[in-house]
Amino acid sequence: MASLPSSSAAPAVARLAAAAAADRDAEAEAEAYERAHVHGVYQAIAPHFSATRHKPWPAVASFLHAQPPRSIGLDVGCGNGKYLGVNPAVVMLGSDRSAALVALARSRLGRPGDAGVQDATKTQGEVMTADATSGGAAISDVLVADGLSLPFRDGAVDFAICVAVIHHMSTRARRQDAIRQLLRCVKTREVASGHVLVYVWALEQGASRRGWDEGGEQDLLVPWVLKSQTPRAQKKGTRGQKTNNDDVSVATTGGESSASTAPMVLAGEAAGTTTGGAVSDPVFQRYYHLYRKGELEEDVLAAGGVVITSGYERDNWWVVAANPS
Amino acid sequence: MKVLTLNFLSCAVKTCKSSSDSFPLHPKEAELAKDDVEINPQLLVNVLPRIDWAALRTTSTELGFPTLPDQPPTAEELEADEKMLQELHTLLMEMQIVEGKLVCGHCGHEYAIREGIANFLLPSHLV
Ligand SMILES: [Zn+2]
Numbered sequence: 001m002a003s004l005p006s007s008s009a010a011p012a013v014a015r016l017a018a019a020a021a022a023d024r025d026a027e028a029e030a031e032a033y034e035r036a037h038v039h040g041v042y043q044a045i046a047p048h049f050s051a052t053r054h055k056p057w058p059a060v061a062s063f064l065h066a067q068p069p070r071s072i073g074l075d076v077g078c079g080n081g082k083y084l085g086v087n088p089a090v091v092m093l094g095s096d097r098s099a100a101l102v103a104l105a106r107s108r109l110g111r112p113g114d115a116g117v118q119d120a121t122k123t124q125g126e127v128m129t130a131d132a133t134s135g136g137a138a139i140s141d142v143l144v145a146d147g148l149s150l151p152f153r154d155g156a157v158d159f160a161i162c163v164a165v166i167h168h169m170s171t172r173a174r175r176q177d178a179i180r181q182l183l184r185c186v187k188t189r190e191v192a193s194g195h196v197l198v199y200v201w202a203l204e205q206g207a208s209r210r211g212w213d214e215g216g217e218q219d220l221l222v223p224w225v226l227k228s229q230t231p232r233a234q235k236k237g238t239r240g241q242k243t244n245n246d247d248v249s250v251a252t253t254g255g256e257s258s259a260s261t262a263p264m265v266l267a268g269e270a271a272g273t274t275t276g277g278a279v280s281d282p283v284f285q286r287y288y289h290l291y292r293k294g295e296l297e298e299d300v301l302a303a304g305g306v307v308i309t310s311g312y313e314r315d316n317w318w319v320v321a322a323n324p325s
Numbered sequence: 326m327k328v329l330t331l332n333f334l335s336c337a338v339k340t341c342k343s344s345s346d347s348f349p350l351h352p353k354e355a356e357l358a359k360d361d362v363e364i365n366p367q368l369l370v371n372v373l374p375r376i377d378w379a380a381l382r383t384t385s386t387e388l389g390f391p392t393l394p395d396q397p398p399t400a401e402e403l404e405a406d407e408k409m410l411q412e413l414h415t416l417l418m419e420m421q422i423v424e425g426k427l428v429c430g431h432c433g434h435e436y437a438i439r440e441g442i443a444n445f446l447l448p449s450h451l452v
Contacts, residue, residue: 070367072333091329093333135368139362139418144445144446145444145445145446146446149338149446151445152335153334153348154335157333
């Protein structure tokens with residue numbers, strides 16, 4: 001796991017100097033890059049990240065509620081499991097690259113035998129316990145897996161969601177392959193293929209304060225600041241590894257314009273280096289590919305899928321895709 | 326990880342997907358625990374068509390459970406057969422592998438299960 005230097009004086013957004021290399025030779029580099037700028041980061045910020053992730057996106061919630069009771073679905077990149085119980089009538093199989101987040105997700109499922117493990121991040125009004133009449137949530141499950149090497153068998157499930165995941169993949173080929181993997185899991189023998197919902201950050205964020213919009217740089221490093229307020233937490237926070245900081249941390253992500261950025265190379269250990277500060281909160285640089293309008297639909301087609309419907313919701317693009325019939 | 330979940334999993338290695346030996350994965354040194362889940366016949370009946378029955382038979386035997394019939398019960402048969410309902414409910418929905426390994430019959434790779442969570446991340450030479 002990468003351990004990025006801590007600093008409070010990190011550039012708000014660091015631009016990547018070169019366009020992301022999409023060729024196969026770059027695959028290993030892309031992997032190493034994502035290990036440093038996605039996987040390592042989430043592993044380190046898991047509890048903090050989890051504490052800031054409560055509300056399901058409306059488009060995702062309505063997709064889940066539209067699924068028939070007792071159908072079975074995947075949540076690839078389930079994070080802390082906030083979508084696993086949104087529709088307690090369906091069975092969800094969640095997977096995530098981060099073992100730390102999967103452990104949190106499992107605790108939210110409230111498995112007997114995990115007594116005492118309580119997650120403070122449970123959202124109000126969220127139904128996690130078994131619904132007596134439908135009960136799909138009672139048999140939901142989670143595991144650790146990479147979105148590009150999913151362990152699910154072909155056509156295993158009725159539907160899949162993949163929320164805020166593929167924008168962390170650093171080449172277009174990998175993002176398309178991730179969609180291909182999702183489509184593979186809903187490829188059924190029946191006439192109609194299951195639906196896949198993919199949700200990504202948009203380049204067009206004119207209404208937000210982040211300052212990103214049409215025509216801007218699409219490949220970015222976005223800082224996550226583990227803001228601690230107790231001396232103890234600060235000392236322990238030098239490597240960014242925290243155990244329980246729900247009560248002492250405040251998230252600050254993104255937030256400023258890309259004007260103050262330093263050029264960065266795509267691969268390499270130094271990519272996330274920040275200037276040193278005296279007493280500082282750990283800063284983690286997460287890689288994002290911001291999707292421009294229409295790009296997500298293009299990726300679905302390139303992955304061999306068809307677009308059922310698509311839309312924009314508060315700084316995000318989403319698409320519902322399926323296998324061609 | 327529930328036995329039900331195991332029925333949806335094959336080896337994560339791409340080149341194994343086309344081999345019938347990569348499914349189901351074989352439990353090894355499995356330590357089981359039983360959840361208390363309220364029996365829900367409707368849920369079982371609905372999940373049944375999604376189950377690969379032959380794979381479930383293999384898993385059931387490998388975990389030391391009674392041998393399942395050759396063919397899956399129809400929805401009507403299942404609803405009428407309380408013993409079968411209870412057995413399938415326990416096997417699929419209550420039994421969990423909490424520690425152990427899952428082994429691919431094609432490439433031999435072993436996936437660890439710890440504290441009820443299976444880990445399918447691959448070493449770089451298998452990606
Ligand atoms: Zn294999």
